[in-house]
Each structure stands twice: as structure tokens, then as C-alpha cells.
Amino acid sequence: MQCAFLLTLPMERFMTSLQDIINPILLNNDVVVKQQHLGVLRVTGVDAKKFLQGQITCDINKLTPDSGLYGAICSIKGRIITNFYLVQYNEDILMLMAKDLVEKTTLHLKKYAVFFKTELIDTQDKMTVYASFSAQNEAQPSNHPERFDTTQSKNGVTLTLCQKPLVMQWHIVESESANLTEQNAHLSALSILDARPLIYLEQSETILPQWLNMQSTGGISFTKGCYTGQEIVARMQYKGKSKKQLALVTWDGLLDTTKDITDAQGKSVGQVFAVAAIQSTHFAQIILNIEPNETETLSLDNHVVTLLPLPYSLETKK
Template sequence: MTSLQDIIDPILQNKDIIAKQQNIGVLRVTGLDSRKFLQGQITCDINKLSHDHGLYGAICSIKGRIISSFYLVQESDDILMLMSKDLIEKTLLHLRKYAVFFKAELVDNQDTFVIHTRIISQRLEAVSKTLPEHFITIHNNETITLTLCQDPIEIQWLVTTLENTTVEEKNEKLAALAILAARPLITLEQSETILPQWLNMQSTGGISFTKGCYTGQEIVARMQYRGKSKKQLILVTWQGHSDTTLDITDGQGKTIGQVFAVANIEETYFAQIILNIEPNEMDKILLGNQEVTLLPLPYPLDIKK
């Protein structure tokens, strides 16, 4: 397997990166019952959310499919849900059906906050390969910093108000490397088509199997413990443009997956792929006639928790 560092280092060239996230919006949850309300709707354990620790999770349908995935951040007594902008309205409509039974309010804050990706080129000497259920958040000078990934590079999100002009973009074309965090947020087009385990959420703190009931919990738990699906998220890379709408196939032409998300820096492409089989069961990974290279994930995959 190709080393991520061998690919990343020549691209970064010791450059730090800050780029505005045009497609990420913020949904605020406020009120005395905000935590109690969310606990019955999200896959992660809200009790592990704090001022210093954010969460990754999803809202599911009764069929266990992801309606929206998000990062959670605590701001004072409120909770900020960072998700794909095109899912804010759908998520609001879904959650409001349940929020009427609680002292909780949902507020569309798309026009209040701006999100930047920051990638730090300096390699850390020692990084734990075990991904915690939460990620570190730091509140400083009206900026909330979320550290999403530390290996093979440190990837952060900066959450600021629109009035805050202290964050300046630099080397923004290199921000495509953020796809390597492999902790994705789905889009409206993908909503209700994907199970959480297909995005490795059982291995990235996105699902709690001990918190109790939430919408879709029975299906998600059954998938985990009965192991009926081999689908999982993998990372790949290749050189040159290819049609990413095509199926992923093996050396015999059998369909083994689909492209979930793709990013590129000039001629170097990176993609997250939902694979239908175990990686050790395939001889090649092909996108059309283009053979792609499997990359290591920044976290170990846990079969069951």
C-alpha cells in the first residue's frame, strides 16, 4: 500500500493551508431540553459533548439510513451542528417533528457562521493511531477550532462569525487534502441512501452502541452485530482525470463499489469510495480503465464495539 506521507509531502512542501468551506452550514440547537432532545435523534452519545470535546454523528431515518451527518460543537449552553448546507432545511423539517415535545429550539445559522479548513503541514512526532470518540475543540478569540484528524496530517475546522475577519485564506487550492480525514459529511443527494457503517462511523466515534434508543437505532445495531454488510469507506488515489460517475470494478470487471466523494490537486486525485467487499478480497481497483491505488485510513477499522 502506498504511503500517504510519500504522496502528501511533495504536495504540501511545508505549506500551511486555510480555505473557506463554501458548502458547510450551521444548525443551532438551543433550550433547556436540547441535549435530551438530541439524544433520542442522533447516533453519537450527547453526554460526551463538552466545551472541550466535539462529536461526530448522524441523524437516521427509521430504516437506519443517514438523513444528515454532522460535527457537534458546544457553544456556551447551545449546540452547533455543522453539516452540508444543502441538508440544513431537510434536517430542520425532520427534527422539528420531535422538538415540539421538548423545550428545545432549532435555528438556521447559515448566515451567522463561516467555516474554514486549516491543514498544518508540520508533521507531529508521535500521534496515537487510536481515534477517540470525540475530537478536541478549543475556544479562543471568537474562533472555535475543531481538530478532526492528526494523522497523516493535522486537519482542523475553524468556526467563526461572519464579522470575524481575522482568518485569511492561503494555499486554498491544497485544501483538497482534507478528504483524507475520511470522516465525511453526506450531501442532500446522498441523504437516506447510506447506512452509518458504510462510512466507518462505528470506528470513528460516530455511533454509540451503549447510549440507548434513537431513531433508526434498531437497524444500525442489527447491521453491526449480525454483520450482514461488508460495505465500508476506503481511500484511493490516481493520476489524471477519470469519470467518477462510473462504478468501481475489480480485475474481472465485477462491480465492487462506488465513488462517494472526490477531490483533486492538479493531476493528483483523491477519492472516498464505498467498497462492497473486504479490501483483501480484490486483486485490483479500477475506475473505468484507470487503476487506482488503495491508501491507508487514518484510523483502524473496528468490526464490532
């Protein structure tokens, strides 16, 4: 899997490319960092896939020992309760999500799990997740932003989230076997440029999947059939008028990220969703209420911010 640049806007709209940012930082600096914010929910039993298929936005039939998934669980109103990455580990399914959403997700799913031969187990104390980042290899394969390669091992599984513009992997290992050593952890801020965010508890049930571009990254299947919230999600895709979408921006210095993103006329056009920094350089995922080409500039806290290209096309994946 690799991530191709989206250049739907004129090149002059972008001050720099993701490659220009990432390559100099990671050229001689591999990164390994423990993902303290992630939790792991294990789904077991002969009905595990059948059960999940009726609850998640992605198509569980595409989950294999060699390929993971990105998806969400929605409320009946189509809002994301939690979103996650799925990997198959032995005979079980591991759901990787924000740690503070594991309990809420478990309670939500248990309402439906009683009708299936399946069990939900909070595994975050038994599984440890590390992230690794390195500069891309020019010989990477063609773009499949909705596919996430996985590699099985005796004590865990490795999930490749992205190979371009950087190689980013999660290593999910049995805690008793965890022996990875953290290095250059401060550079993990680059992970925000993958633009496939996981929400936290405070954001739960406030966001539609399309606002995070999940229709473009394999996070939503429009052919798999019914799941909770499916009618709202499909209606938003084919009949909705919302322009809300995830975008990437960068700036130098400290700004008030609680303030709105504004256009050239000072009108509110979005909010900061997540932010990370390497020294004084900040990177942010923002949710815009407009198409990026509808304004000449974007500003935060009365300072112009630089729009960055996304690492994938915004075409809808089926």
C-alpha cells in the first residue's frame, strides 16, 4: 500500500509537499514509540465476523491474515461512536482504537453480541502497540489507500498503515513478549500526516464518517449491506449537501487551536480536529465546512496557515 498525493488544487496553493517535510526529518532518524493512547478490543468466537458485519462501516469479508481494515461503528444517527483498525490475529479479530473508547465500544457491542456466538474481551493490558516510522522507499508498490497489509508473527501482528509519503507501521505484540526499544519518540508527530484519524471519547457521536474522509480510505463500504447507521451514512454520500472534509495544514509558532479556522473574509469555515508539533512547527488535521478552493487563504488565531496536500485521492471507494 502507498499513499499518492492529491493535487486537485493548483500547485501554488501548497507551500510544500508532504515529501519535502517528511524526508529530511526521517532521512537518518527511524522512529519507534509506544502507543499509550491505543486500546485493543479482542473479538472471538465462530460468529465474530458475522456479528461485526452488521455493526461496522467497512466490509469484514475483506479482512484476512494478510490485510487489515479501517472502519467505524456508528450510532443510528450515523455519527461515529468509535473508529478503529482491524487485524486478524490467529482465530481472533483485534480492534485497535483510542483507549478511552474501549469501554464504551464494548458496552455498545454487547447489546448485539448476545445474539451471536462471540465474545468481547478488553485486551489492552495483554497486548502492547508500538508505532514505527521511516522514510519511504522509492520502489514501493502502486496506490491502494484502502488496503492495510499485515504480517503475522508468533507473538503478534504488524499492520502497515502507510508506505508513502512515509512508512508507518503498528506492531501489536503480546505484552510479555514486547521488546521494542523506543527511539526518536518526539518525531511521532509526523503520524498526523497520514490523515486517517482515530477519534477520542470526547468526539464520540459528534462526527459523520465522511467528515474524516473515510469514504476515500476504505473506511466505508457502500456495497456490503446494512449496518447500524448505514442509511444516514449512505444518504449523506449520495444525497447530502455537506461539504465537510478533513484537510491538513501547517504553521510555525504557538496559535490558539480552540479558535475557528477562518477564510479570507474572516468567516468561520472549520475547526482544528487534531494537532501535533515538532519543535515550533505544528501540523494539524482540520475539518473544513467548505471546499479548500473556495477561499484564497485559511487562517487560525489571525495567522495564515499553509494548506498541505492529502496523502490520498478523495475519490469514493466502494
